[in-house]
Amino acid sequence: MSDHELSAITVKSVVQKALLGLSPVAESLVAAAVGLVLGAIIMWISGFDPLAAYAALLKGGFTSTYALATAGARAAPLLLTGLTFAICVRAGMFNIGAEGQLYMGALAAVTVAYFVLPPALHVIVGILFGMTAGALWSLIPVLLRVTRGVNEVISTIMFNWISHFLAFYLVARVLVDPLVSSRTIRVPITARFPILIRGTDLSYGIFAAVAFAIVVYILLWHTATGYEVRAAGLNPRAARYGGIKSKRTMVLAFVLGGMGAGLAGATMSMGTPPSYAVLGGLSQIANLGFNGMAVAMVGRNHPIGMLFSALLFGGLAAGARQMQMTAGVPTDMVRIVQGIIVIAMAVPELTRMFRVFRLRWPGLTGRRVES
Amino acid sequence: MQAGEYASPASLLAGETMVQESPSDRETKQGDLFLAAHGISKTYSDGTQALKRIDFEIRHGEIVGLLGENGAGKTTLTKILSGLLPPTEGRVESPRGSVRFANPREAMKFGIGMVHQHFALVGPFTATENVALSYERPFTPIRLGKTREKLEALMAESGLHVPLDVPIEKLAVGEQQRVEILKVMSRDVDLLILDEPTSVLTPLEVDELFDLLRRLRAQDKAVILITHKLKEVQSITDRIVVLRHGELVGDIRTVEATTERLARLMVGQALDSAAGVVELRDEELPIRQKREDSGATGEVVLHVQNLVSRGNTGEIAVDGVSFDVHAGEIFGIAGVEGNGQSELVECLTGLRVPTQGEATIKGTDILGKDPREIYRLGVAHIPEDRWGVGLVLLFTLAENAILGIHRRKQFRRAHLPIIQWSNVRKHVEELMERFEIQAAGTKSPAKSLSGGNQQKLIVGRELAKDPAVIVASQPTRGLDVASAKYIRDLLVDMRNRQRAVLLVSADLDEVLARSDRVAIMYEGKFMTVCRPADLDRETVGMLMGGVTSKEVCVERP
Numbered sequence: 001m002s003d004h005e006l007s008a009i010t011v012k013s014v015v016q017k018a019l020l021g022l023s024p025v026a027e028s029l030v031a032a033a034v035g036l037v038l039g040a041i042i043m044w045i046s047g048f049d050p051l052a053a054y055a056a057l058l059k060g061g062f063t064s065t066y067a068l069a070t071a072g073a074r075a076a077p078l079l080l081t082g083l084t085f086a087i088c089v090r091a092g093m094f095n096i097g098a099e100g101q102l103y104m105g106a107l108a109a110v111t112v113a114y115f116v117l118p119p120a121l122h123v124i125v126g127i128l129f130g131m132t133a134g135a136l137w138s139l140i141p142v143l144l145r146v147t148r149g150v151n152e153v154i155s156t157i158m159f160n161w162i163s164h165f166l167a168f169y170l171v172a173r174v175l176v177d178p179l180v181s182s183r184t185i186r187v188p189i190t191a192r193f194p195i196l197i198r199g200t201d202l203s204y205g206i207f208a209a210v211a212f213a214i215v216v217y218i219l220l221w222h223t224a225t226g227y228e229v230r231a232a233g234l235n236p237r238a239a240r241y242g243g244i245k246s247k248r249t250m251v252l253a254f255v256l257g258g259m260g261a262g263l264a265g266a267t268m269s270m271g272t273p274p275s276y277a278v279l280g281g282l283s284q285i286a287n288l289g290f291n292g293m294a295v296a297m298v299g300r301n302h303p304i305g306m307l308f309s310a311l312l313f314g315g316l317a318a319g320a321r322q323m324q325m326t327a328g329v330p331t332d333m334v335r336i337v338q339g340i341i342v343i344a345m346a347v348p349e350l351t352r353m354f355r356v357f358r359l360r361w362p363g364l365t366g367r368r369v370e371s
Numbered sequence: 372m373q374a375g376e377y378a379s380p381a382s383l384l385a386g387e388t389m390v391q392e393s394p395s396d397r398e399t400k401q402g403d404l405f406l407a408a409h410g411i412s413k414t415y416s417d418g419t420q421a422l423k424r425i426d427f428e429i430r431h432g433e434i435v436g437l438l439g440e441n442g443a444g445k446t447t448l449t450k451i452l453s454g455l456l457p458p459t460e461g462r463v464e465s466p467r468g469s470v471r472f473a474n475p476r477e478a479m480k481f482g483i484g485m486v487h488q489h490f491a492l493v494g495p496f497t498a499t500e501n502v503a504l505s506y507e508r509p510f511t512p513i514r515l516g517k518t519r520e521k522l523e524a525l526m527a528e529s530g531l532h533v534p535l536d537v538p539i540e541k542l543a544v545g546e547q548q549r550v551e552i553l554k555v556m557s558r559d560v561d562l563l564i565l566d567e568p569t570s571v572l573t574p575l576e577v578d579e580l581f582d583l584l585r586r587l588r589a590q591d592k593a594v595i596l597i598t599h600k601l602k603e604v605q606s607i608t609d610r611i612v613v614l615r616h617g618e619l620v621g622d623i624r625t626v627e628a629t630t631e632r633l634a635r636l637m638v639g640q641a642l643d644s645a646a647g648v649v650e651l652r653d654e655e656l657p658i659r660q661k662r663e664d665s666g667a668t669g670e671v672v673l674h675v676q677n678l679v680s681r682g683n684t685g686e687i688a689v690d691g692v693s694f695d696v697h698a699g700e701i702f703g704i705a706g707v708e709g710n711g712q713s714e715l716v717e718c719l720t721g722l723r724v725p726t727q728g729e730a731t732i733k734g735t736d737i738l739g740k741d742p743r744e745i746y747r748l749g750v751a752h753i754p755e756d757r758w759g760v761g762l763v764l765l766f767t768l769a770e771n772a773i774l775g776i777h778r779r780k781q782f783r784r785a786h787l788p789i790i791q792w793s794n795v796r797k798h799v800e801e802l803m804e805r806f807e808i809q810a811a812g813t814k815s816p817a818k819s820l821s822g823g824n825q826q827k828l829i830v831g832r833e834l835a836k837d838p839a840v841i842v843a844s845q846p847t848r849g850l851d852v853a854s855a856k857y858i859r860d861l862l863v864d865m866r867n868r869q870r871a872v873l874l875v876s877a878d879l880d881e882v883l884a885r886s887d888r889v890a891i892m893y894e895g896k897f898m899t900v901c902r903p904a905d906l907d908r909e910t911v912g913m914l915m916g917g918v919t920s921k922e923v924c925v926e927r928p
Contacts, residue, residue: 218789222789222790222792223788223789223790224777224778224782224783224788224790225788227770227773227777227790228777230766231763231766231770231774234763234764234765234766235759235762235763235764235765237756237759237760238759238760238761238762238763238774239763240722240742241720241722241742241752241754241760241761241774241775242742242743242774242775242777243721243741243742243743243744243746243775245741
């Protein structure tokens with residue numbers, strides 16, 4: 001055998017080891033590093049100073065109380081919409097609909113402005129409104145899936161568009177503030193999440209997000225129902241054999257996921273100063289659902305991992321403005337960095353998903369599975 | 372190109388896509404050395420020593436059986452022989468040149484082809500498309516027409532026939548295997564390695580396969596047959612190489628090999644042969660009650676009346692089957708796989724809804740009920756598809772051990788709907804102890820276990836439910852001798868404890884030796900229900916093939 005062939009084999013095995021041999025945590029860290037390094041190279045090529053840019057990013061997103069508070073405020077809804085995606089992945093499905101479910105939650109929470117309640121109760125009612133709206137919006141695609149076999153990826157994307165235009169209509173025509181156009185009526189003070197750190201956007205909504213993550217973790221890994229969801233997600237045939245009704249677990253995962261996205265919407269309209277409303281054009285809430293999918297992927301679809309990935313993405317979003325102001329680097333550069341991180345994460349994750357696929361159907365289509 | 376040029380269709384097809392000279396152009400004759408391994412050792416990176424100083428050679432025109440239990444090192448050895456895995460020590464040589472390849476395609480170019488136990492075929496594609504696919508290189512057109520012509524010529528030459536235009540997933544497993552063999556043979560290999568080829572085949576298909584191997588031998592091909600079936604290896608091979616724990620413990624000519632000697636070499640324990648079944652005499656196995664032919668059985672536990680069910684493609688798979696299983700009885704269902712056994716089992720375990728008939732357990736109707744409701748009535752189910760149905764491979768041992776019983780109170784924290792994982796672990800540790808499951812720990816994923824331990828995990832989980840009825844479908848398929856024996860003994864033990872056991876198996880020896888009564892299933896019907904002692908093998912063979920013998924015994928109450 002020639003040296004050339006030998007080295008080709010060695011290189012291949014080294015690459016495979018690098019891709020698959022790492023622990024999930026190390027993988028996520030490597031992906032983040034790859035994203036930052038490639039982002040720096042792109043900045044450098046585009047004529048910016050990457051060091052200055054990252055210094056500003058760090059300053060704006062991570063290294064001061066103000067920065068961390070802003071990062072946390074950005075992270076909370078991302079964590080929640082990320083959980084929406086993660087729960088459904090664990091149940092064996094792709095829920096792309098967090099975006100629309102979040103819109104519905106945000107708008108439902110705004111409606112608490114139409115009645116008067118004592119402070120604490122008003123907040124709770126707002127949360128319930130948001131979560132219910134998200135869950136109901138999520139319920140339709142999953143019911144279509146379990147009764148008619150409609151692919152949930154298609155239906156949730158379609159529902160995103162429905163809710164997109166529905167939200168535009170509701171902002172412009174229904175939940176109108178008679179004094180100010182271009183936004184909905186404001187959530188009254190009694191129903192707002194208190195601000196946690198004065199002068200920042202960080203509200204008590206962060207507690208709601210973290211609490212939801214903990215609930216999801218306990219539910220999925222420490223209850224029989226969560227066990228059923230995960231079993232049906234990994235091997236529907238074995239689940240059925242084990243007496244698990246996978247239609248039930250699918251509906252459950254979607255409803256729970258919808259509650260997460262709806263809660264994210266509620267924390268946005270009830271906890272985002274100064275407007276405490278849904279703005280025309282949905283500028284404050286647009287893309288939170290989609291970015292949550294990236295948070296889920298980097299956090300390995302695990303609530304604990306996602307606490308960290310949400311904070312990373314929140315910090316990047318918070319630092320982007322600082323980066324633009326002090327280093328003159330456009331905020332879009334942060335989106336490039338985020339994109340590269342997601343792609344770097346996706347490489348081992350996709351490889352693993354392909355392996356799961358082979359394990360689930362080892363017979364005919366798959367290759368030999370070592371026992 | 373003219374028809375006359377198709378003298379050796381395989382080499383022609385191979386030659387077109389290969390850069391190298393086609394191996395078939397070389398002159399070989401029987402007895403010429405094809406491959407020799409000297410002092411092969413293999414230690415994996417995790418420290419497992421899979422092979423210890425193996426010397427092995429294979430010549431043209433010989434069929435060598437590679438015998439050994441699971442984990443004896445058979446797969447590792449064949450991977451090294453076929454150049455896909457570098458040995459830690461020693462070398463593999465061939466008069467033909469260096470034996471070291473990056474992938475199976477290169478190995479095939481060299482003349483070594485392997486047919487795995489699990490096929491590498493694309494389900495929705497036809498045989499022609501699958502073979503054409505195996506030639507595929509980036510950015511070159513696939514020549515279906517040409518592939519088809521070559522396959523037809525090859526089929527005529529070899530006598531190996533498969534439908535070329537039917538999607539693979541519609542073919543029987545035996546036919547799929549033939550497609551795999553054709554695929555490899557179309558590369559005109561000189562060494563064909565078959566990994567447990569008969570485990571998925573019907574007896575008739577096994578005969579056909581062996582005829583084919585004999586023809587290949589006559590064409591001076593070399594064949595390595597990996598197996599742990601003693602009788603097969605004796606009936607077809609010229610030489611038998613026995614591996615045990617990575618060591619070569621025997622390399623004997625088949626004519627000199629007795630069943631007892633081979634079995635002794637393989638498992639390293641004293642063996643006796645009784646009733647045509649090789650049994651392990653192992654004092655350490657906890658349960659070793661012999662099956663007593665008392666004939667005294669208890670009440671009817673499982674009652675099935677005129678059950679009819681359709682299969683996955685809508686055909687009538689179970690066609691009016693009636694039987695009773697009593698407490699303290701093993702009721703066996705023998706027959707060639709695919710004659711409705713799977714569908715019957717699925718109907719009885721809640722995984723399929725039959726079209727008509729009735730089935731009761733202790734008088735309670737079970738048809739159309741949920742798997743969980745049926746388990747509550749006392750049914751344990753050992754499914755035939757270990758990976759696809761019996762286990763969630765990516766779940767841990769502990770998670771798998773509670774599948775189906777995960778809502779039991781004993782695994783819950785008091786007053787809370789929270790799983791008490793420490794209780795689950797305790798349960799699993801008991802299972803591991805009681806059923807001799809070897810695993811790194813309760814948290815290791817099920818896929819990391821060996822096949823035997825995976826099956827012990829399933830069997831242990833099911834038997835720990837303390838069931839009244841045990842439905843065991845192909846419970847020992849693909850297992851090593853010791854694990855298979857162990858599981859069979861567990862089933863006999865359950866029978867002796869007055870449980871009703873329904874044993875569905877394609878392993879004739881297993882089902883005939885262990886059952887109190889046996890039914891032979893053919894095309895969805897029972898051909899007969901007999902005591903195994905009243906059947907001779909010829910009758911069984913005929914019944915399995917759908918031929919009604921004049922001497923068929925009748926059901927006794």
